[in-house]
Amino acid sequence: MNIDKEDRKDANQELGITAEDIKLTDIFSLEFLQKFQDAFSNAVGVAGLTTDKNGVPVTQGSNFTDFCMKLSRESKEGLRRCMESDAFGGAESARTGKPAVYYCGSGLMDFGAPIMLNGVQIGSILGGQVLPSAPEKEKFIQIAKEIDVNPDEFIEAVNKIKIVPEEQLRAAADLLFIVTNEISKMGYQRLVLKKIVEKLGDSVTDMMATIEELTATATNVNEHQEKLNKEIINVNETILQINKFSNSIETLAGQSKLLGLNASIEAARAGEFGRGFGIVAKEIQKMASGSHDAVENIKQFTSHISDSVSDTIKLSDSTLQITRQQEEAMKGVVDFIDEIVTMTETINNLSVQQGLKI
Structure with a gap:
């Protein structure tokens, strides 16, 4: 870094x-x-x-x-x-x-x-x-x-x-002044080192809390992803149902053509009496009713598809928010690490000044 x-x-x-x-x-x-x-x-x-x-x-x-x-x-x-x-x-x-x-x-x-x-x-x-x-x-x-x-x-x-002698006392005072002030610098550096260690401890604690938060949010991501997968499966099942009802409509359409053909034959045979038209009419009514029911079922499943898609979008949005939280948390980890690196270099500089190796 x-x-x-x-x-x-x-x-x-x-x-x-x-x-x-x-x-x-x-x-x-x-x-x-x-x-x-x-x-x-x-x-x-x-x-x-x-x-x-x-x-x-x-x-x-x-x-x-x-x-x-x-x-x-x-x-x-x-x-x-x-x-x-x-x-x-x-x-x-x-x-x-x-x-x-x-x-x-x-x-x-x-x-x-x-x-x-x-x-x-x-x-x-x-x-x-x-x-x-x-x-x-x-x-x-x-x-x-x-x-x-x-x-x-x-x-x-x-x-x-x-x-x-006054000269000797002045020399002793000067020596004391030099020694105490050098020692005070060392004491000050130790104080700075102590503060840095405390700061490092706090930073590491915060970093660990952030990592725990990341772990928790990662678990949430997995749970949301599983739900998302289930919704997608539901969408697929709904599509299969739509296909089945489409087949039903095609069957009904085929029956309509056959009945229309039969009605024509009967009409030809009956001439003007046309009794067969009554039967055909009844069958056509049944067919129409079946077609109507099929259409209603299609509408219901289309609604189900819409609901599933909406749920999928919500889950995707939730996943996106969690991803953003993870991103912010990761930035926090980077900042903590950056701070630790900075303070570590400060410790190194102070230790060099004291002639120590840490």
């Missing part, structure tokens, strides 16, 4: 999939996101947290420091600053479509790496909670006073913060 590729719709539109409507969890399982985030956090030595496109966390935090969890976020003002910083990181990465490195309200260095899909942000990975160099004691004492926490505990906690 030849299919013009230029006439095919885009697979995403055909399946009703757009990046704007896709959620982060549509292409990533929460289990995978958590494991990936934990592995990255442990490898690089930074805290990590994954959020959806609205900034709502979808994972548990990885390697969050006591400085943040037990001090900054336990303070009302500190929590406000932290949430404000998280919102800024997500917004800035969404605005630029690239990782953003910044300082949080409690003085630590953080980053936000957007998870993009076809140019649309579907989530973010936030992280950091590090310092680029040794902490300035006076600066953090002042922050402790601003967020109303114990300065000594604050300084003790900040001294445990890991030192990561």
